[in-house]
Amino acid sequence: MTDExxxxxxxxxxxxxxxxxxxxxxxxxxxVKEMESKFSASGVTKDDVKTAIRDLTDSGRLIYGYAGxxxxxxPE
Amino acid sequence: xxxxxxxxxxxxxxxxxxPSFVNEIERAAxxxxxxxxxxxxxxxxxxxxxxxxxxxxxxxxxxYGSGIVGRFSDLPEKYxxxxxxxxVRINQPSGFFYTSDVLRSxxxxxxxxxxxxxxxxxxxxxxxxxxxxxxxxETIFQEYTKLGFDLGGSGSxxxxxxxxxxxxxxxxxxxxxxxxCNSITQxxxxxxxxxxxxxxxxxxxxxxxxxxTASIAxxxxxxxxxxxxxxxxxxxxxxxxxxxxxxxxYVTDKCPTKCMSYNxxxxxxxxxxxxxxxxHCINTMPKALRPGTKGGATILIGSKAPMVSGPRLSMxxxxxxxxxxxxxxxxxxFKDLISKIWEFWDEYGVNRERIGELIxxxxxxxxxxxxGLEPLPEMVASPRGNPFVLYEEYVEAGGxxx
Numbered sequence: 420m421t422d423e424x425x426x427x428x429x430x431x432x433x434x435x436x437x438x439x440x441x442x443x444x445x446x447x448x449x450x451v452k453e454m455e456s457k458f459s460a461s462g463v464t465k466d467d468v469k470t471a472i473r474d475l476t477d478s479g480r481l482i483y484g485y486a487g488x489x490x491x492x493x494p495e
Numbered sequence: 496x497x498x499x500x501x502x503x504x505x506x507x508x509x510x511x512x513x514p515s516f517v518n519e520i521e522r523a524a525x526x527x528x529x530x531x532x533x534x535x536x537x538x539x540x541x542x543x544x545x546x547x548x549x550x551x552x553x554x555x556x557x558x559y560g561s562g563i564v565g566r567f568s569d570l571p572e573k574y575x576x577x578x579x580x581x582x583v584r585i586n587q588p589s590g591f592f593y594t595s596d597v598l599r600s601x602x603x604x605x606x607x608x609x610x611x612x613x614x615x616x617x618x619x620x621x622x623x624x625x626x627x628x629x630x631x632x633e634t635i636f637q638e639y640t641k642l643g644f645d646l647g648g649s650g651s652x653x654x655x656x657x658x659x660x661x662x663x664x665x666x667x668x669x670x671x672x673x674x675x676c677n678s679i680t681q682x683x684x685x686x687x688x689x690x691x692x693x694x695x696x697x698x699x700x701x702x703x704x705x706x707x708t709a710s711i712a713x714x715x716x717x718x719x720x721x722x723x724x725x726x727x728x729x730x731x732x733x734x735x736x737x738x739x740x741x742x743x744x745y746v747t748d749k750c751p752t753k754c755m756s757y758n759x760x761x762x763x764x765x766x767x768x769x770x771x772x773x774x775h776c777i778n779t780m781p782k783a784l785r786p787g788t789k790g791g792a793t794i795l796i797g798s799k800a801p802m803v804s805g806p807r808l809s810m811x812x813x814x815x816x817x818x819x820x821x822x823x824x825x826x827x828x829f830k831d832l833i834s835k836i837w838e839f840w841d842e843y844g845v846n847r848e849r850i851g852e853l854i855x856x857x858x859x860x861x862x863x864x865x866x867g868l869e870p871l872p873e874m875v876a877s878p879r880g881n882p883f884v885l886y887e888e889y890v891e892a893g894g895x896x897x
Contacts, residue, residue, distance in 0.1 A: 447651075448691055448693060469685075472689070479557055483555055485565065
């Protein structure tokens with residue numbers, strides 16, 4: 420995965436969570452499936468998406484929440 | 496500090512011979528207003544038979560999705576001290592071994608930054624520090640990290656693997672459960688700290704059939720010690736036991752597969768090919784009987800407590816796993832098996848579905864085929880029961896049973 424794709428992937432993940440904020444709780448696994456399919460032409464793998472989620476949560480752009488299951492959210 | 500809340504119902508629980516959790520909370524409440532409020536809320540819950548905790552939410556430490564269980568009082572005006580009362584799960588050392596210095600340090604951090612109440616240990620195995628406020632979580636995390644500890648698992652993640660004391664203290668151990676548990680914990684840190692699964696996943700390692708971690712009822716993947724060869728018998732020690740109690744009544748008659756017999760002339764005889772390794776005879780006569788020398792483990796899958804569907808016990812997935820041999824390769828075979836199981840679960844599982852429930856839904860045949868295992872008659876759901884093998888010789892053409 421190129422650096423450019425990585426940036427696009429991270430933006431796409433954040434935008435997905437933003438778009439559905441207060442409407443749908445995305446499990447990290449759902450995000451992986453969604454992004455793997457969206458970026459399949461760029462050769463993005465499951466592990467790439469997992470790494471992107473990890474980088475986003477490490478940097479604080481996304482956080483984890485829990486309500487009967489873990490989900491990704493924007494920081495409050 | 497005098498008690499702020501009257502607790503007549505809780506006071507009843509201080510009576511009797513056993514140590515009481517109420518006494519411990521009261522001792523902690525002498526120093527902490529927070530814990531005093533905890534007593535008040537628990538008393539109110541007992542009076543009303545209603546739980547006053549909410550759990551979950553957006554609490555945690557940066558980068559981790561696991562290890563903190565958000566807990567809030569739903570009566571924050573009445574009990575302000577426990578408005579936030581989160582649980583911090585700390586990954587326990589394998590076999591629960593601590594030095595007294597480390598224990599003091601763990602407790603000091605808890606006293607300084609939380610309620611000073613702990614569970615040693617929670618049912619998953621972690622040390623649980625109770626009563627942390629959101630603002631203190633990062634500090635608590637940093638202080639435990641400095642001490643060499645890390646957070647454990649929570650949420651839809653790999654839960655902290657746990658094990659029995661294994662070869663460190665137990666003569667029945669058939670493999671090094673502590674080493675296996677530690678190695679697997681280190682290998683899957685990402686899966687433990689960053690929830691990515693459909694739901695929780697638990698490993699437990701017990702080094703013999705006594706299953707001191709109760710893995711057969713509580714772990715999605717249980718690794719239980721067993722042996723391939725014969726039970727070792729010291730006939731002289733058997734005779735000594737025969738002088739103390741009735742061997743037929745307490746040992747041979749209780750053998751679930753009736754694979755053993757005893758008489759004074761011939762001594763104890765065991766048909767090891769029919770032994771189910773239940774450990775009863777060995778537990779009853781530990782000086783006379785010992786597990787065989789060719790140790791390994793049985794891997795079982797799918798147990799869980801009631802939730803989406805009812806409770807389940809594990810079923811046998813790998814009848815004999817040469818775990819000591821695999822340990823030389825850093826558990827490569829086992830890790831590969833786990834990856835295949837998780838891949839299947841990820842692909843076909845639905846939200847909040849445990850692996851055992853998924854297997855029940857799709858069928859064990861499809862599951863073992865997908866993870867690349869050969870079906871074996873020993874893959875049983877219960878002793879003498881087999882959930883999926885079709886004995887074709889008993890089925891005539893047209894589907895009629897012969």
